[in-house]
Amino acid sequence: MSLANKYRPKNFDTLIGQEHITGILKAKIKSDKGGHSNYLLFGPRWTGKTSSARILAKAMNCLQLQDGNPCNECANCQTINEGKTLDYVEIDAASHTGVDNIREEILDKVAYPPTMLKKKIYVIDEVHMLSKWAFNALLKTIEEPKDTMAFILATTEVHKVPDTIVSRCQVFNFRKVPDSEMVSRLEDICKSENLAYDPAALGIIAKISEGCVRDAVKYIDQVSILGEVNEAHVTKFLGVASESGIKDFLGHIKNKDREQLFAAITTLVQQGVDLQNFAKQVLMYLDAHLFEDMDFLIYVSHAFTEILNNLRYYPYPAIAYKVVLHKYTGETAAVTVSAPVAAPVAPVVTPAPAAAPVTPPVSAPIASGNNDNTSLWEQVLSRIDRESLQKSLKDHSTVSKIEENTVFVTVINKFTQAALEKQENKAYIEWLLSQLLGKQTFIHVQFQNKDDFFWEGLI
């Protein structure tokens, strides 16, 4: 059996990083044996929503609950684990078959009581993808709760789920598993599998898995074929660079040492490092170390965003690196360059910062079709009192539309996207928008490839 299957969480206690949720769920299951609740689980991808839905379904049906956890041994738990009962249905609303299933399941079969389990459970993944029609059908069903049936809805985009549905569910917010918790989980697994490891290697695995425990465990499985799970094996097998490698690489850019820089690119290729992953690794590194050397790291982020965008046009990725980095290490590409020309009507709220702002040499300021949206976003940007955030958003973000209390922000830079999706930054921007608009406002961040963005503007 693969490690990923072996260590797939089977009860609430083995689901890591979501203790704020699992504690409540266990208490709830213990106190009223599941009640007649419907649940809505939301949060980023790969944070365990689907695993939790299955655990929850088992807990609601388990014949011998263990402190709120399903036992995984009784007939009900086993039949769900083995997928042998029609009383437990998982539907992916994002797929075409999902739409048909909803019609069949929700309209045609919901009236019948369960045949094997205590409760019929419907898990609808990516529920925000349902059509208006399907939401209405779902609403009619959950408006009249039955003891013999429960819905567990999961989504990455809770703001797209109608309020009428949300208000009839118990809502749980999943978070990304922090690297430190991921590493300690991986350590536990290595120990119980008797695998030799070094923590730095687990750190790299945690980073490139981006919060997805299942992927991380899969990588451990693969790397362990080479023997010890150490940095050399991880970088070799997964085609990623070590953190010291990234540091050296950035040093060459800073020194404008093209000879060393190009040699380092050649070395990465020889080591079998995937250059697309490397660019992402660098961007993650920048995010983690931003405040150590802010102007320079933001400057580098522009270079790597451009590299990522260019990679698809170059059959040989090393050339994309060399072309872009050649530009960024040229005589004219000073890290600190002259201030950008201010827009004629831009309100000046804050005094000019002492250090001249960085102008990304690559991207022109992005234009927007709608003047109201543009001026709203300009006002937001002018009020931001965090210089790094302001710089990151300027010229790389725009408001594409406003719908009720949601402002849709389009970004054309992966680094800007990461900055804006950071919880504290997001909350801060939402607070500024709420003040400006006089009502509680949320933002929805969407990334758009720069070329697509401009192309769309031309049509």
Ligand SMILES: [Zn+2]
């Ligand atoms: Zn059980």
